[in-house]
Amino acid sequence: MIIDTHTHIFEKEFDEDRDKVIQRAKDAGVSKMVLPNINTESIGRLKELAMSDKNAFIPAMGLHPTEINANYRSDLETIKTELFGGEYKAVGEIGMDLYWDKEFEREQTEAFEMQLDWAAELSLPVLIHSRNSFREAINAVKHSRCRKGIFHCFGGTIEEAEEILSLGDFLLGIGGIVTFKKSALPDVLKNIDIKHIVLETDAPYLSPTPHRGKRNEPSYITEVAAALSRIYDLSIEDVAQKTTDNAVNLLKIKL
Ligand SMILES: [Zn+2]
Secondary structure: OEEEOOEOOOOHHHOOOHHHHHHHHHHOOEEEEEEEOOOOOOHHHHHHHHHHOOOOEEEEEOOOHHHOOOOHHHHHHHHHHHHHHOOOOEEEEEEEEOOOOOOOHHHHHHHHHHHHHHHHHHOOOEEEEEEOOHHHHHHHHHOOOOOEEEEOOOOOOHHHHHHHHOOOEEEEEEOHHHHOOOOOHHHHHOOOOHHHEEEOOOEOOOOOOOOOOOOOOHHHHHHHHHHHHHHHOOOHHHHHHHHHHHHHHHHOOOO
8 A cells, every 4th residue: 555645636637537537546546635735826726636536635725835825815725724624634835945936035924833833733744845945945854843744745854854864854755756766765765764755746747768758647656666676676566554653643534
């Protein structure tokens, strides 16, 4: 049994064949999928999917950093109402993204800090997106009361991994990057205990080898598990079991 701790299959990229994608995931052993929200417009789609199979889907609520624009204050109000009124297992997807442009850096920081506070208030873990903003994201977490979550799509150095783990009860979300030929991540992970690792796809993005360049989907997570089984010299079943336990404990998932 595998948990995909980060997938956006409620998005429009899956409108044509979502049922088949979900069936392929279940056939591959992916029995649970965490759904991090994107923006105010995706809330309806996310909830509809989550309600369709409460056993399989674990909804998370947040405003994604790349969705922060001039409307961010009213968007945050909408997200807050939804988060505090719903049954969410995590606050996400939240964080910082300074890759595309820095126009809304100040607003991203404010939104991230605010959502970290909500997570602390609700005692929920956070699902953090950080791109070209490692230091900014770390500082925001340090200055918040939030002490648990997942740094999703981790692709950093040993020092960065250790700094994340020193923040509290934080895990590293490992996805397709670990399967890429030139990735330095396998060597980094050799120094990190598997008790700190959870699996994810980030579908529809970041497909693992040999699906690179195509739309990603939760069933491809088996390629990530296979890469970790080589890194840690464990069976794929052991990788699945250990990373599932890590996710279950952090997100308080009922099996
Ligand atoms: Zn994401």
